[in-house]
Amino acid sequence: MMKAPKMPQNFFLSTSIKLRRSSSQSVADSFSSFSPDDGSDLSLKDGSRVAVIGGGPAGSFFSFFLLKMADAIDLDLQVDIYEPRSFTLCGPAGCNHCGGIVSESLVQILAAEGINLPAKVVQRGIESYVVHMDVGSVSLESPAKESRIAALYRGNGPKTSEGLPGESFDGFLQDLAIEKGANVVRKLVTGVDWSDGRPCLRMSGGGSSTYDLVTVATGVNSNFLRLLGEPPTEIKLPKTTQTYICEFRSSQEEIQRILGDSMHVFLLDIPRLEFGAIIPKGEFATMVMLGDEIDQDLVQDFLDSPEVRRCFPTDVTPSVCSCSPLINMGGMKRPYADRLVLIGDSGVTRLYKDGIGAAFRTAKAAASTAVFQGVSQEAFRKNYWPACKAIDTDNAIGKVIFAFTTLFKHSRISRRAIYRMTGREQKRDGGRHMRAVLWNMFTGSAPYRDIFLRTLHPGFIVGLVWNLFLGLWPSTTRKKEA
Amino acid sequence: MGQGALGSVYKNGDVIVRQGELADCMYVVQSGEVEVVQATHGGEHRLAVLGVGDFFGEMAVFEKEVRSATVRAHGEARALKVDKRTLLRRIKEDPLLAVNLLQTMSQRIRDLNATVAALQGEDS
Numbered sequence: 021m022m023k024a025p026k027m028p029q030n031f032f033l034s035t036s037i038k039l040r041r042s043s044s045q046s047v048a049d050s051f052s053s054f055s056p057d058d059g060s061d062l063s064l065k066d067g068s069r070v071a072v073i074g075g076g077p078a079g080s081f082f083s084f085f086l087l088k089m090a091d092a093i094d095l096d097l098q099v100d101i102y103e104p105r106s107f108t109l110c111g112p113a114g115c116n117h118c119g120g121i122v123s124e125s126l127v128q129i130l131a132a133e134g135i136n137l138p139a140k141v142v143q144r145g146i147e148s149y150v151v152h153m154d155v156g157s158v159s160l161e162s163p164a165k166e167s168r169i170a171a172l173y174r175g176n177g178p179k180t181s182e183g184l185p186g187e188s189f190d191g192f193l194q195d196l197a198i199e200k201g202a203n204v205v206r207k208l209v210t211g212v213d214w215s216d217g218r219p220c221l222r223m224s225g226g227g228s229s230t231y232d233l234v235t236v237a238t239g240v241n242s243n244f245l246r247l248l249g250e251p252p253t254e255i256k257l258p259k260t261t262q263t264y265i266c267e268f269r270s271s272q273e274e275i276q277r278i279l280g281d282s283m284h285v286f287l288l289d290i291p292r293l294e295f296g297a298i299i300p301k302g303e304f305a306t307m308v309m310l311g312d313e314i315d316q317d318l319v320q321d322f323l324d325s326p327e328v329r330r331c332f333p334t335d336v337t338p339s340v341c342s343c344s345p346l347i348n349m350g351g352m353k354r355p356y357a358d359r360l361v362l363i364g365d366s367g368v369t370r371l372y373k374d375g376i377g378a379a380f381r382t383a384k385a386a387a388s389t390a391v392f393q394g395v396s397q398e399a400f401r402k403n404y405w406p407a408c409k410a411i412d413t414d415n416a417i418g419k420v421i422f423a424f425t426t427l428f429k430h431s432r433i434s435r436r437a438i439y440r441m442t443g444r445e446q447k448r449d450g451g452r453h454m455r456a457v458l459w460n461m462f463t464g465s466a467p468y469r470d471i472f473l474r475t476l477h478p479g480f481i482v483g484l485v486w487n488l489f490l491g492l493w494p495s496t497t498r499k500k501e502a
Numbered sequence: 503m504g505q506g507a508l509g510s511v512y513k514n515g516d517v518i519v520r521q522g523e524l525a526d527c528m529y530v531v532q533s534g535e536v537e538v539v540q541a542t543h544g545g546e547h548r549l550a551v552l553g554v555g556d557f558f559g560e561m562a563v564f565e566k567e568v569r570s571a572t573v574r575a576h577g578e579a580r581a582l583k584v585d586k587r588t589l590l591r592r593i594k595e596d597p598l599l600a601v602n603l604l605q606t607m608s609q610r611i612r613d614l615n616a617t618v619a620a621l622q623g624e625d626s
Contacts, residue, residue, distance in 0.1 A: 089598070127508060128584040129592050131530040134602050136555055136582075139533070142506030164583050166510040186506070302506075381596070388598055410595070 062358060062396035066096045068232040070390070071221055072202075073209050073244060075103025076116050076174070077376050078364025079237035080193035080202075081383035087200035089391040099202040100229070102209050102221070107175055107191030110182050115175035116190055117241065117345035118375065119265060119299065119308040121146075121283070122170040124162065124465040126377040137170050140185065141192045143301035144171040147281045149462050151442070152327040153435045154289070158442040159282065160459045163452075169463060171283065171299045171306075178267035178304060178341035186302060209244065219359055232359065233395045235386065237379075239365040240346045248362070255357065258368075259350035264314040266307045267341040268332075275300050284331050285462050287438075288322070289429050294372065294422060296322050297462075298332050304340075305332065310372050314344065347375070350415075355408060356400035361386045368408040371418040373464025378411055418468035421461065421475075436491035441483050453480035508532060509582035512575035521572040525562040526586040531555065534579030540571040551576055560603060563589055 064070070070086065072079045083099050090097045107114045122130075122137065130137065145167025149160045162168055172189045198204060208224040212234070220230040238244050240260050248255050270278075279300040286296045294311040309322060322328060348369045355367030363386045364379035385407035386400070393399040428434040441454040457474050460466035474480060509532045512518055518529060521541055531554055538549040538558060549571055552558055558573050563586045593600050 092601075125588050125592075127582070128588050129599065131582050132528075132557070132584055132589055132592075132599060132602065134555060136530060136532055137508060139507040142508060144506055145508045164585070166583060167508050168582065170506070170508060172506070384596060384598070407595075 062399070063394040064090070064095065064097060064232060064390055067098070069098045069100070069230070070233045070235065071219070071229070071231040072099060072101045072235045072237055073221075074237035074239065074242070074364075074366070075101045075105070075107075075194050075204060076190050076237060076239060076364070076379070077193055078239075078366070078379035078383045079103070079235070080190070080197045081380050082235055082237060082363055082387050083197035083202040084193070084200050085384045085387035086390060087197070087202060089388060091200075093391070095391065099197075100231075101194070101197060101202050101204045102207060102223075103194070103204055104206055104208045105175075106206070107188035107194065109175065110177045111175075111179040111341060112343065113175075114188065115173075115178075115343075116239070117265060117343050118174045119297070119306060120172045120174055120189065120301070121299065121374075121376075121464075122172065122189075123374045123377050124164075124168045124463055126374065126380060127168050127170055129380070135196065137172070137189075138187075138192070140187045141189050142170040142172050143186055143304075144281065144299075145169070146171055146283050146299075148283075149459065150282045150284045150331075151458060151462070152284060152286045152288075152331055153439055154327060155432065155436045155439045156443075157327075157331075158439060158446070160442070160455055160462070163456075163459070167281065169283070169465075171301050173301065178269075180269060180340045181304065184303065211247075217358065233390055234360050235390075236360070236362040236366045237364050237383070240348050242366070245362075245366055255355065255362070256353055258348045258352050258365075260346040261311075261349050262313050262315075262344050263311075263347050264307075264309040264319055264344050265342065266319075266339050268305045268307065269303055269338055269340045270305070272303045275303060275305055278332060279305060283462075286322070286325070286327055286331075287425075287429055287435065288325055288327060289432075289435075290318070290321050290325065292318055293322060294426070295462075296328070298328075307332075310347070347372075352408075354401075354405075356386075356397060356404060358397045359395050361390070361395075361400055361404060368411050370411055370464065371415040371468070372422070373418075377464065381407055381411065414467045414469055417472050421468055421471055425461070433491040434488060437484060437487035440490055441487040444487075445483075453477055453483055507580055509580045512536075512579050512581065514575055514577050516575045517572060518575065518581055519559050519569050519571075519573045521570065522568050524568055525559060527583050528557055528559040528563050528586075528589070529573070529581040529583055530557045532580040532582050535576040536573050536579050536581065537576040538571050538573050557584075557603075557606065560607065562586065 072083050079101055083101055087097065087099055105114055146169035147162055147167050151158050151160065174190045176188045177184060177186060194204060209221050210224050211222040213220040215230060218230050218232065219234040220228050222228045240258060246257060279298065284298045292312040296309045299306045309319065348365045352362060352367050355362035363382040365375060367382055369375050369378040385404050389399055389403040393403045428438065438454065442458065445452055445455050457471055460471045518536060519525060531552055533554055535551055535553050537551050539546050540549055561567065561570060
């Protein structure tokens, strides 16, 4: 039924990429020789050329906002997005290997920005989460009581989805960038040369082009990124871990019957598994597993667990597509240099959650820096890095929260306490301490700092301690509430 | 409407926001149309009809005042709620987000000026 996890086949760039340097001059030397104080003008002017390597959300958001802001101050820029894939293709050829959730907060912010996700792009509006544990399942409804979380496909859907309604999220964003004036170049970037301090991209099939700014938005599943991590660029690569994503296909009615409009998350006591989730998307359901180096054994343990089998019996639902992409587990310490900036997963992203939200934030911060403050390393340090640092700092708090979550997952008493407390809050229709913590943790809608502060609320602490005490005895009212 | 639509569905005539109520959110129209009406001593006056991508109720985000008008669905419509807290937090991190709202509010002031000028022309 399941295939062994393997690395994605369509890595953004081939392994043949080489960073060419002229004579003995290093790339780091090239960068350092263009500080704003040396007389060089590292700002974008009319006619400046910007290359964006990678046409996923980060690259398209960056291009969109760069051109929008430039237009606001009558600055004429040329933006080329290098993306060899077409997001009109189904399966791995047009996919960006992602669970495909746009968080509640990002949906709202995008709407305020004038970017409304059309129904043809959103496979399912998520109204609630169901948390499954061995002691029972609890349902968490959206505080707004409406569908504000978007389940979608980054590409044009998994294998076998040809002809079905729905469009790619990445394609939708790319179209927004094109409407603003960006050009999409369907070529593979195979290397970077530096000439007079300006980056010059080499393309597969020959040809090269010099730019005033190169923005790297390739994600972490890219050899291009590894290339930048090699000495002497001094750009340290982010830590990564392997995840697992799998698509199951059934009829739309069956998916609706089994999963409803809810995303299902699993808090299970399985070693190395942080959590797993199943997301309904039309005729498909996406299974996502996050943890420490997910391998085939772990996938099978998860699928065989009674909680998953009770919710989604995968042995009667065929798996049609799977991949094991890497995710960023620790941000870069310096995702920028003169005329070079790394955004989205390539630079800094949120721990486990809301990667698209982090792509949006870093892309917009990088774009505003480039337009208003320039493209020097110093400009990015002063104006772009704070946005990255805020995410990085929040991730440190997130690691503490996930450490506590792991402790709770390993104890049946504490799992009972979570189950009881959440259920009682729902019945009382009052205090939402545990429900709010779980909602924000699973949806990625709030910063980890907010979640942490909520756990310090006296109502949360008293409720948890009381339910831990009650948790010493098995619940007599155990039932599946989903 | 597709299963993928976001926000809430309102049937024709459903009130989305009501004049005089305290509120802590704004809305963005996702599909269909909504009409903005204001109750006056002489009855009800339609101020505008808004379509996809338009937002309303933004005054509640920036002021602690009651809703200045009622907004209801004009035919079936879908609107997405944007929380004041989420929006203001994000504006604090990224002030440029407010520019998009300011542009629309600026356009509304321009339209209002045109209406006032037209009314003054009628009076004179």
